[in-house]
Amino acid sequence: MPVKISTRNIFKNYGAVEALKGVSVDVHEGEIHAICGDNGAGKSTFIKILAGVEQPDRGEIVVDGKPVHFDSPHASLTAGIATIHQDLAVAPEMTIYQNIFMGAELTRNVLGLRLLDKPAMRRAAVGYMAQLNPSITDMNAKVNELSGGQRQAVAISRALRWNADTVILDEPTAALGVRETEQVLDLVRSLKASGKTVILISHAMQDVAAVADRISILRTGKNQIDLEGGDLTADNLSHYILSGTGDRFH
Amino acid sequence: MKKLIETYGTALAGLALFVFLAIFANNFLSTANLFNVLKQVSFLSILAFGFTFALITSELDLAFANLCSLSAVVIGFLISSDVAWPVAVAAGIATGLFGGLLNGFLVTVLKVPSLISTLGTASIANGLAFMITGGVAFVGRWDQNFLYLGRGKIGSVPVIILFTLAILAVVLVLSTQTRLGVHLQATGENEEAARRSGIDTRKAKMIGLALSGLGAGVTAMFLVANLSSAAPQMAGDFMLNGIAATLLGMTMFTPAKPNILGTFVGALIIVMLSNGLVLLGAQYYIQDIMLGIIIIVSVAVSASVLKRAAFAL
Amino acid sequence: MKNIKYALAAASLAGAAVAGTQAYAFELGVVAFQMSAETQARCANTVGEKAKELGWDAQVLNSNGSLETHASQLDNLIQKGVDAMILCMSKPVQFDGQFQAAKDAGIPVITISSGASPHTLFDVTPNEYVMAAEAAIYTLGSINFEGNILAQKFESNTGARIRGEVLDLVLSENPQVKLVGEHSMARTKSWQDDVRNGMSALILQNAGNFGAVWASFDGQALIIDDLLKEGGMEKGDVALVSIDGGQEVYRRIKDPYSMMTATVAIPFEDMAASAVEMMQKIAVDGVAKEDLVPGPYLFIPATLVDKTNVDEFIVE
Numbered sequence: 017m018p019v020k021i022s023t024r025n026i027f028k029n030y031g032a033v034e035a036l037k038g039v040s041v042d043v044h045e046g047e048i049h050a051i052c053g054d055n056g057a058g059k060s061t062f063i064k065i066l067a068g069v070e071q072p073d074r075g076e077i078v079v080d081g082k083p084v085h086f087d088s089p090h091a092s093l094t095a096g097i098a099t100i101h102q103d104l105a106v107a108p109e110m111t112i113y114q115n116i117f118m119g120a121e122l123t124r125n126v127l128g129l130r131l132l133d134k135p136a137m138r139r140a141a142v143g144y145m146a147q148l149n150p151s152i153t154d155m156n157a158k159v160n161e162l163s164g165g166q167r168q169a170v171a172i173s174r175a176l177r178w179n180a181d182t183v184i185l186d187e188p189t190a191a192l193g194v195r196e197t198e199q200v201l202d203l204v205r206s207l208k209a210s211g212k213t214v215i216l217i218s219h220a221m222q223d224v225a226a227v228a229d230r231i232s233i234l235r236t237g238k239n240q241i242d243l244e245g246g247d248l249t250a251d252n253l254s255h256y257i258l259s260g261t262g263d264r265f266h
Numbered sequence: 267m268k269k270l271i272e273t274y275g276t277a278l279a280g281l282a283l284f285v286f287l288a289i290f291a292n293n294f295l296s297t298a299n300l301f302n303v304l305k306q307v308s309f310l311s312i313l314a315f316g317f318t319f320a321l322i323t324s325e326l327d328l329a330f331a332n333l334c335s336l337s338a339v340v341i342g343f344l345i346s347s348d349v350a351w352p353v354a355v356a357a358g359i360a361t362g363l364f365g366g367l368l369n370g371f372l373v374t375v376l377k378v379p380s381l382i383s384t385l386g387t388a389s390i391a392n393g394l395a396f397m398i399t400g401g402v403a404f405v406g407r408w409d410q411n412f413l414y415l416g417r418g419k420i421g422s423v424p425v426i427i428l429f430t431l432a433i434l435a436v437v438l439v440l441s442t443q444t445r446l447g448v449h450l451q452a453t454g455e456n457e458e459a460a461r462r463s464g465i466d467t468r469k470a471k472m473i474g475l476a477l478s479g480l481g482a483g484v485t486a487m488f489l490v491a492n493l494s495s496a497a498p499q500m501a502g503d504f505m506l507n508g509i510a511a512t513l514l515g516m517t518m519f520t521p522a523k524p525n526i527l528g529t530f531v532g533a534l535i536i537v538m539l540s541n542g543l544v545l546l547g548a549q550y551y552i553q554d555i556m557l558g559i560i561i562i563v564s565v566a567v568s569a570s571v572l573k574r575a576a577f578a579l
Numbered sequence: 580m581k582n583i584k585y586a587l588a589a590a591s592l593a594g595a596a597v598a599g600t601q602a603y604a605f606e607l608g609v610v611a612f613q614m615s616a617e618t619q620a621r622c623a624n625t626v627g628e629k630a631k632e633l634g635w636d637a638q639v640l641n642s643n644g645s646l647e648t649h650a651s652q653l654d655n656l657i658q659k660g661v662d663a664m665i666l667c668m669s670k671p672v673q674f675d676g677q678f679q680a681a682k683d684a685g686i687p688v689i690t691i692s693s694g695a696s697p698h699t700l701f702d703v704t705p706n707e708y709v710m711a712a713e714a715a716i717y718t719l720g721s722i723n724f725e726g727n728i729l730a731q732k733f734e735s736n737t738g739a740r741i742r743g744e745v746l747d748l749v750l751s752e753n754p755q756v757k758l759v760g761e762h763s764m765a766r767t768k769s770w771q772d773d774v775r776n777g778m779s780a781l782i783l784q785n786a787g788n789f790g791a792v793w794a795s796f797d798g799q800a801l802i803i804d805d806l807l808k809e810g811g812m813e814k815g816d817v818a819l820v821s822i823d824g825g826q827e828v829y830r831r832i833k834d835p836y837s838m839m840t841a842t843v844a845i846p847f848e849d850m851a852a853s854a855v856e857m858m859q860k861i862a863v864d865g866v867a868k869e870d871l872v873p874g875p876y877l878f879i880p881a882t883l884v885d886k887t888n889v890d891e892f893i894v895e
Contacts, residue, residue: 089462105462107455109523118452119463121445131443174463292659299658306651400735403646405672417676493646495673503645537651544655547606550614550641 019078020045020182020213021066021097026075028061035061036072037237043182043230048204048214050224050245053234054257059217062234063186066215067099068092098175099184106171108160112152113141115159116173144173147210148203164192165199172203182213189223201227221250221257233257276518276528276564280535287538291545301424303534303541308430309485309492311533313504314511315437316366316481321512321524322441323474324454325373325380329388330482331505333365335498336391337486342404342496351412358490359483365391366479370472380475395498403497416492426488433484434530441526450474451523510557511536513564536560604636605863607855608656611667613644617825618847622667622691625851633859646673653677657684663862664688665854671696687862689854695875700861700868703850705881707738710843711745713883714793714822717841719749719756721818722790729781730761731774731794731803739795742822746793759785764799774802782810790817797823797842804831807838814838824884824892832889841885844892850879 021043028036036058043049053059064070066077068086077084079095086092092099106115117137124133138155145152148169152162159170168188175183185204189197197220204227207214218224224231228245233256235241241256271278287294313334320327337358344354365387372383418425441447452460453470461467482501490496514535515528539560540553607630611623623639630637638661642649649669656664657680664686671678671694678698681688688699695702718728730746733739750758762777764770792807794800800821807817814835821828824844831839857877860866871877884892 090464101462103458105456105459107452107459109455110452114448114452115459118460119449119465121448123445129439130445131439132445132448296658302654302658306654309647402735402737403670403673405670407672407675489647492676493650493673494675495646495670497646499644500646503643503648540651541655541658544638544640544652545659547636547638547659549639 017044017046019043020080021215022078023062023066024076024078026062026065026072026077028058028065028070028072034237036065038075039234039237039239041232041239041242043213043215045213046208046211047229048208048216048227048245050216050218050228050231051234052218052221052224052231052253052257056236057234058237059234060186063099063184063215063217066092066097066184067101093178093180096180097182097184098178098180100168100171100175100186100188102187102190104167104171106159106167106174109158111156111158112145112162112170113137113155115170116141116144116177118174120177140177141173144176145169147176148172148206149199163196163199165196165203168200169203172207181211182215183207184215184217186217187219188216189218189220197223221253225250225253272521273519276514276535277531280531280538283535283538283542287542287545291542294542294545297422299541299545301422301427303537304427304430305424306537306541307530307533308424308426309488310504310507310511310537311530312430312433312488313481313485313501314508314515314529314533315433315526316478316485317508318512318515318524318526318529319437319441319450319477319481320380320474322450322454323471324457325369325471325475327366327369327380327384327475327478328505329365329369329384329391330478330508331501331503332388332391332395333362333479334482334486334489334501334504336365336395336398337362337483338490338496338500339395339398339404339498341486341490343398345408345412345490346404346406351409355412355487358486359480362479362481362483362486363476364479365482366476367472369479370475373475374468374471384475392498399496399498403495405495408494413491413494416488416490416494426492429488434526438526446473506557506561507533507536510561510564514560517564532564604634605663606659606661607635607637607858608659608661608664609637609639609667610642610649610652610656610664610669611639612642612649612669614641615644616668618823618845619667622847622851625848626665626667626691626855629852629855633855646670650674650677653681657681657686660684661686663858665851665858666690666693667851669693671699687858689858691850691854700857701872701875701877703854703857703877703879705845705850706878707741708745710822710845710881711742712749713881714742714820714841714843715746715749717883717885718746718791718793718818718820719753721820721840722756724753725755726790727757727759727785727788728791728793729778729785729789730758731764731778731792731799732761733764733795733799742795759789764795771798771802774799775806778803779806782806786810792817792819792838794819794821797821797825797828800839800842801827801831804838808836812838824881826894829884829889829893832884832886833893841883844882844884846879846881853877853879 019042023039023041026036026039039058039062051059051062061070065072068089068091071087084095122133122136123130141155142153149166152166159167172183188200192200201223204214204216216228225248231243231245232239233241293299313330317327317330340361341354341358344357345351369384369387372378373380414425416426449465449470450473452465453467457467489500511532512524512529514532516522516524518528518531519525539556543553609623609626611619614620614623627637627639640652642652653674654677664681666688669690678688678696682698690699690702692704693702732743750756760781762781765773792803794803800819804819814837817838818840819838820841822843824842828839828842831837832841857871860871861868
């Protein structure tokens with residue numbers, strides 16, 4: 017698979033704190049790439065830079081072979097990278113379709129007025145959700161009536177609406193139960209199945225072991241270890257994170 | 267069943283009240299009285315529509331009643347200074363709108379919580395109204411064309427009722443059928459989510475509060491035209507009634523959310539109640555007690571949104 | 580479901596009871612513009628009591644000082660079809676439409692201290708000019724028409740303004756009396772502070788140099804009385820004269836430590852009683868209005884109250 021996103025020697029300081037000290041990661045197209053590491057290893061700074069929330073002090077981001085510069089979340093989105101932050105940022109009291117189309121509502125002309133095209137939004141929302149979780153069909157349901165995994169699907173659908181080909185999921189299974197976690201992992205797999213590239217940030221080693229094609233372990237602001245998934249166990253991963261050394265260096 | 271009661275319970279209670287009054291209150295069902303009720307609903311609902319928009323964006327507006335009085339005083343001052351009435355009306359409505367925009371500026375740019383900033387503008391508006399009037403009402407037998415707005419009738423239908431229905435239609439479409447309406451709602455529901463979805467939430471809050479001021483200005487026009495006078499405390503009583511109508515509205519149709527149709531029905535219930543209490547011969551204090559109960563019960567039923575607005579300090 | 584039925588049944592019974600008790604009595608609608616003002620509350624409550632003594636069914640409403648509420652309440656009473664209305668401190672021009680509607684519906688209206696309207700029977704009122712003249716002349720008399728006085732005015736209320744103008748007129752005819760200091764009260768919620776600040780400055784400026792203080796209404800006089808006491812004055816040092824009347828003022832006129840000397844008592848109770856009595860004669864007995872009250876006003880004489888007659892006014 018060709019490289020979809022490549023970062024070269026990303027540095028980021030917050031005052032005297034060196035959050036990133038040269039992170040270089042290659043994310044391959046159509047793969048699930050997990051970013052792991054202990055607290056303070058630089059995971060969230062790295063994601064903020066990919067999402068355009070923060071700008072690197074040094075280093076380069078290359079998407080599809082072209083250097084890019086993300087000066088805002090919007091720039092990242094238009095480059096085809098959608099980030100789903102940990103808090104999801106859904107409006108629980110609003111419906112599924114309203115959340116999916118928030119800020120980009122579809123309209124139609126009625127007697128010269130541009131009014132909301134609710135049927136079209138509901139239809140399109142069903143289409144987005146079907147890719148992820150076909151069991152949800154009532155687009156008028158409020159998001160707060162959904163399970164954690166289903167909310168995740170709503171947030172991802174909203175990202176898909178932007179025609180993103182890369183989806184970044186920041187700790188998607190944090191605070192979820194076993195069954196819901198499994199739902200989210202299914203979501204991740206179905207994203208991959210539909211040809212998307214997925215970057216997954218997670219503390220949960222089982223989850224990473226279960227779905228990741230490639231894993232980068234960050235440690236004190238650098239990517240210490242890069243691994244290929246497949247036969248790794250959660251214990252293996254924990255060992256790498258704690259010890260900071262990799263038997264199988266790629 | 268539970269959902270049905272949640273959604274339509276208050277409206278059904280309103281219907282029950284209507285039937286009750288139709289049976290027991292003499293003359294309640296007379297055409298003249300029904301138009302009388304609708305006319306009183308007009309002032310209250312237009313004012314409360316504005317407050318509803320502010321609340322939809324999760325901001326309180328405690329200034330709308332005083333802004334309405336100030337707008338009224340501006341209209342009265344200009345008309346009694348022999349300014350053409352359409353100009354005076356435009357200036358009055360602009361006054362309300364400006365007050366709303368000022369609230370929006372304070373909340374979104376200076377980051378003063380709306381509970382505090384609108385309390386401040388309420389006091390300023392009150393002071394200005396007394397400054398312009400010196401405490402004395404502007405009174406006169408003003409241009410009949412102007413007074414027609416508030417007193418005119420087509421057949422036996424007061425024209426203000428027709429204006430109100432038109433305004434209801436416009437704000438209903440605006441709030442439920444347009445992108446702006448959804449953006450206001452999204453901003454109120456989850457500002458962060460709305461912002462990340464590319465909605466300009468500061469603009470949304472600004473518009474919500476500006477609409478509240480606009481409602482105050484438009485109501486002022488009708489009030490002045492109806493009473494042919496303008497006084498510095500003209501709309502003082504609308505503060506509580508307007509809030510009550512909106513809160514009552516939050517108990518129906520889209521439970522726990524401020525909504526235009528709910529506000530209209532809320533205003534209808536409140537006016538029906540005060541009309542009915544008079545027809546039934548109740549003494550004056552009963553009305554205040556009933557209004558208080560309505561406010562408390564509606565807030566208890568739909569607390570979450572209001573809490574978010576009131577305590578986002 | 581069962582509960583709802585019971586509730587409906589109970590509500591129906593309550594409604595029937597309310598409706599039943601009111602079937603045959605003469606219905607009088609009473610509306611006071613602002614009942615948090617003591618004078619208006621006295622007025623409206625007395626109307627209510629007098630009407631009940633006649634066996635009428637009196638419904639008292641309070642407009643909370645809101646023009647729109649007042650208009651709505653008048654409209655509601657007209658729709659109810661009351662037999663008559665008595666209004667306290669209403670406003671004829673603003674409620675022209677409502678008064679006209681009442682007239683068209685054949686509902687007789689008597690107003691109290693409101694001003695005349697072509698659509699009402701008449702307005703029951705004291706003669707503000709006569710009262711003002713009495714207070715002004717009494718003030719000057721208290722210093723034998725010679726010396727200096729202070730005045731606390733209030734321009735934003737019609738009645739209080741008239742009182743001030745009449746004082747000026749009386750002063751212009753008596754050049755031996757000089758107005759050495761006057762303060763005009765602002766119309767704000769903290770008017771008490773305004774009076775206190777303005778007057779205490781005047782009292783200090785003119786210390787020992789004035790023989791009387793005139794105030795445009797009793798509320799001001801009570802504050803000034805306290806200021807004079809704080810300044811170490813005793814009864815008889817200066818005269819303090821005002822207008823309105825009320826139990827607290829009467830008590831102070833009698834109090835050996837208060838400066839309060841005299842007030843012109845507006846007989847709100849008498850006005851209220853007259854309004855009901857006249858309504859009885861016109862609406863029930865069918866006496867022609869013209870035979871009772873020739874013009875648009877029924878003037879009720881106000882009484883000057885000082886230490887000589889204060890005992891008649893104090894209610895224990």
